[in-house]
Every structure is written in C-alpha cells, then in structure tokens.
Amino acid sequence: MPPQAVAPARNAQSAGSVASLARFFPEAVPVRIPVQLARTLEAGTSAAANFTESTVIEFGTPREVLFLCATPLEFADVLRLRNSDGSLDIEASVVAVQYHPGQTVVAARFLGEVPNWIVKP
DSSP, rough: OOOOOOOHHHHHHHHHHHHHHHOOOOTTTEEEEEEEEEEETTTTTTTTTSEEEEEEEEOOOOOEEEEESSOOOOTTEEEEEEEEEOOOEEEEEEEEEEETEEEEEEEESSOOOTTTTTOOO
C-alpha cells in the first residue's frame, strides 16, 4: 500500500475564510464572479485603469462583496472591481478585513448603484 499524504485544499481553505467573514453579513449568498481588483486613490477617480490583482467574489449581498486577495488592504480603502466583460465595473469601500498568513479576506461596500448586480434586495 502506498504511503498516504494530506495536502491542504487551497480553494476549500480560502472559501472557508471568506465564509467565516460572510457570517457577519446575513444577506450574503455564495457567488463565484472572477474580477480584477485595484486600489484607487479617491472615490470617483480613474486611477485604477491598470488593475493590480485577479480575484473571485465569493459572497455577495445587495450592497457588498466578499473576496480573498493577496494585497494587504485596510478599512476604508477604495477599490475598483471589474469583471472581464465590463458588466460589473464599480468602486467599493472596504468595510471589513480579516488577515491570514499571505492573504486578506475583504468585505467591500459599493459606492454607487450597480445596474447589473445579480444579488438584489
């Protein structure tokens, strides 16, 4: 019989981390939306033309998104989230963070109306 080994499943671990933060957002539902993430200098600026990181929105509410990223973000940081076809292109402000080794779990609240958002009130 070959020796057995256990390797952590990265996706299950990251989903668990985001799910633990999602407990604080009762309206949160699971979604899987790949996006580009960039930090902006101020709300309303176009300084985020060059996106800095790819991530996946794992949970959403009518007003917030929750995701995991490698960038160390802080409360009140303003971000731009954009999906590949541009149907989601919105700024959001960080409202919660949980730090884990090498990753940050983030909840960010939309700064404007999102016409094509799939999670409706």
